[in-house]
Amino acid sequence: MKRIIVACGSGVATSTMVAERLKNELAKRNFRAEVRVVDFKSLKNHAANADLFVSIAPYEKIDYGIPVVTGIPLLTGAGVDETVNQIIKILSK
Amino acid sequence: MSGVTFIRSLLDYGAAVFLPLIMLIIALIVRVKPGRAISAALTLGVAFTGMSLVISFMTGAISPAGQALVQNTGLNLTAIDVGWTPVAAIAWAWPYAALMFPLQIGINIVMLALGWTQVLNVDMWNVWHKAFIGAMIMILTNSPVIAVVICSLWIVMELKNGDLIKNQVQALTHVPGVTIPHCNMLDIMWMVPVNNLLERIPFLKKIKTSPQELREKLGFFAENHVLGFILGVILGVASGYNAKQTLTLAIQAAASLTLFPMVAQLFMQALAPVSEAAGEFMKKRFPGRDFYIGLDWPILAGQPTLWTAAILNIPIILLCAILIPNNITLPFGSILITSFAMAATVLTQGDLIRTWLLMAIATPFAFLSSNWFAPMITQMALQTGAVTLPEGSTQITWLAHNAQFTKVALFKGAELFGGKFWPAAAIIPVFAVVYWYYVREMKKREAAALARIERGE
Numbered sequence: 401m402k403r404i405i406v407a408c409g410s411g412v413a414t415s416t417m418v419a420e421r422l423k424n425e426l427a428k429r430n431f432r433a434e435v436r437v438v439d440f441k442s443l444k445n446h447a448a449n450a451d452l453f454v455s456i457a458p459y460e461k462i463d464y465g466i467p468v469v470t471g472i473p474l475l476t477g478a479g480v481d482e483t484v485n486q487i488i489k490i491l492s493k
Numbered sequence: 494m495s496g497v498t499f500i501r502s503l504l505d506y507g508a509a510v511f512l513p514l515i516m517l518i519i520a521l522i523v524r525v526k527p528g529r530a531i532s533a534a535l536t537l538g539v540a541f542t543g544m545s546l547v548i549s550f551m552t553g554a555i556s557p558a559g560q561a562l563v564q565n566t567g568l569n570l571t572a573i574d575v576g577w578t579p580v581a582a583i584a585w586a587w588p589y590a591a592l593m594f595p596l597q598i599g600i601n602i603v604m605l606a607l608g609w610t611q612v613l614n615v616d617m618w619n620v621w622h623k624a625f626i627g628a629m630i631m632i633l634t635n636s637p638v639i640a641v642v643i644c645s646l647w648i649v650m651e652l653k654n655g656d657l658i659k660n661q662v663q664a665l666t667h668v669p670g671v672t673i674p675h676c677n678m679l680d681i682m683w684m685v686p687v688n689n690l691l692e693r694i695p696f697l698k699k700i701k702t703s704p705q706e707l708r709e710k711l712g713f714f715a716e717n718h719v720l721g722f723i724l725g726v727i728l729g730v731a732s733g734y735n736a737k738q739t740l741t742l743a744i745q746a747a748a749s750l751t752l753f754p755m756v757a758q759l760f761m762q763a764l765a766p767v768s769e770a771a772g773e774f775m776k777k778r779f780p781g782r783d784f785y786i787g788l789d790w791p792i793l794a795g796q797p798t799l800w801t802a803a804i805l806n807i808p809i810i811l812l813c814a815i816l817i818p819n820n821i822t823l824p825f826g827s828i829l830i831t832s833f834a835m836a837a838t839v840l841t842q843g844d845l846i847r848t849w850l851l852m853a854i855a856t857p858f859a860f861l862s863s864n865w866f867a868p869m870i871t872q873m874a875l876q877t878g879a880v881t882l883p884e885g886s887t888q889i890t891w892l893a894h895n896a897q898f899t900k901v902a903l904f905k906g907a908e909l910f911g912g913k914f915w916p917a918a919a920i921i922p923v924f925a926v927v928y929w930y931y932v933r934e935m936k937k938r939e940a941a942a943l944a945r946i947e948r949g950e
Contacts, residue, residue: 408791409831412578412757413618415791420765437758440794441715457795459667461705472668476615476786477772 402433402491405450406471411439414456418471422454425474425484433491452490507878508586509541515591516763523770533763540759544582547752548575548880548889551825554745556887559823561732568731569821570814572867574892576826578757579880580870581621583628585760586877589637590624593644597623598771600648602778612655613779614674614787615772618761622676622895623647626903628877632869633904634911643907650899651676652787657935659785660942661839664950666792673839674787676896680836682931683898684851688840689934691847702845704797711804720828721750727811728823746825753826790835798841802848803834809853810892813860822863827893830859842942855898862901863892 404422408415415437423435438446440457447453447464458470467490473479513534520530555573563569584590597620604610623644630640655674658681662672691697713719725746729739793799810824830852837851867890874880874889882889894900902924909917 407794408789409794410578410757410791411754413761413791414789416758416761417618417765417768417789420762421769439717439754440791441712441717441800444712455795456791457666457793460795472671472788472792475788476671477769477776478670478786 402451403449404433404435404452404454404487404491405438405443405446406435406454406456407438407440407443407446408456409440411437411442414475418454418456418474421474421480422471422484422487425480426488429484429488431488431491452487454487507541509538509545511588512541512585512590513538516767519591519594520767520770523767523774525766525770529766533766536759537763540756540763541582541586543756543759544579545880547749547756548579548582549882550745550752551575551749552882552887552889554742554749555728555823555825558728558732558734558742559887561734562728562823565733566731568815569819570823572821572864572871572888572890573823574825574827574863575889576753576828577891577893577895578753578826579874579889580625580891581757581760583870583874583877583880584621584625587624587628587873588877589627589640590621593620593623593627594767594771596641596644597648598775600645601652602775604649604652605779605782605784610652610656611783611785612652612659612672612674612787613775613784614652614655615768615775616675616787616789617768617771618764618789619675626900628873629869629904630907632872633907636910639907639910643903647676647903650679654678654681655785655787657932657939658839660939660946661842661935662792664942664945665796665839665842668792670783670785671788671792672785673790673792675790675835676899677790677832677836678839679896679899680833680855681840681935682927684837684840684855685931685934686927687851687854688837688847691850697846697850700846704801704843704845707801707845708797708804711801714807715800715804715829717750717754718747721747724750724825724828750826790831793835793838796838796843798843798845798848799831799834799838800829801845802837802852803829803831805849806830806834806852806856809856813857817857817860820860820864821867821888822860822890822892824892827891830856830893832893832895832897833859859892859894859897862894862897863890865901866890866894 406415406419419435419437447466453464453466453468454471455468456471469487473483516537517534520533559570601614627640627644630643651674655672659672722743725743729742814824833852833855837848841847867888870890871888902920905920906917
């Protein structure tokens, strides 16, 4: 199963919010993937075992070696469908 | 059994039983599907139980070391800094915490309708700060009316603050249409005068830093388990523990710092359905209008300056713990003071040296306030039944309060209503002047930030 990681400052609130919404949206589309919340400070370790990184700081210039998708729409609620479809498209490749 | 005694007996069952019921009712009101609502409610109960478990584990490991520290060095650090996650749990356990949702949403809608703000705050997680403030004001003034008034004032200030920093947030993050009405950013107001002085020092401008590179080098030390282990070793050695005791303590400390955020996630999982529904509810009220969507602070998490400054500030925290007279705070959970770091990062627009200096200057005051808060946070924790503490002199406290300065000013001001004239009578005018200067300064900085955004920097 594909693994998606989500990170925020402490790996508590924002990333969990994004992850919960993403899980819900993926389930609605019958797309099976594991969504895991991680701590921003340990991101590099987690990125090594993941297929996609949903970032809440999309301006960051670090290369984690996996595709990065912005998670901001999952927070603001504007553009959720586009983001989820983009994630599914990348993971379906 | 009458309704009142029924509710009272439910309250007696403790937060882990009472709050899931409240959550279930709220979730059903905002039309979350029953299955998801039940799951969210149970998750909340699990979150409380889990948090209580980890706090007991942590205090059980650290308080004996704290007592050994007293005997070994004379340093009387008996109030353990638990960091924000347990405090959030305690705040959620305040019986009126759930009322803060309608209060925040209601005030936001009214302010948007009247054109007093452009911020639509969809961050329902940080409602816990309002619950914390409400609970504290209840302790200080014993008046629910004043608690509601102060919480309302706080919500208004947060929203106005979202307006005051929105361009600066965008210039920093390059994310358009969002802002951070997180109360942490209120502390920028106290940093502005100091920062203006620092900006005048020519020597500071010449120092070239690369926060990104430093973050990559130092980042290892910021990981929770590594940080916990190092703190455990320092505490063990200072307490005169032998090698076995020291290493055991270090692993236990590492476990505590790793487990806190893992357990705290459960609170957000429980809150997510209600939070989503609340955001959609608010947006539906104002179709077709442009807002700045208010988000929680982690959109700043990619700022290398924030993390680098927080790591560089650790030695200053440890020095303060030793040097500040009559200090009782044992720094632990808030060892990375991200609250100061994020406010300073926005104000300095990512300048590492000034962010670090602002943090270093603020840190001693953090100790003064956490020493002051210790008995109140301990009382709150025990009252709500969210945690149990070991017998004896152990207290818990929170070193790095979010919006620390603003909160202390507000609480000291609120004491006026608790019948204490000083220092409230002095603080209220100072607060007003600082705020006035802050608004003036932010308007200039917003214009400058907008110019940078338009130039495409």
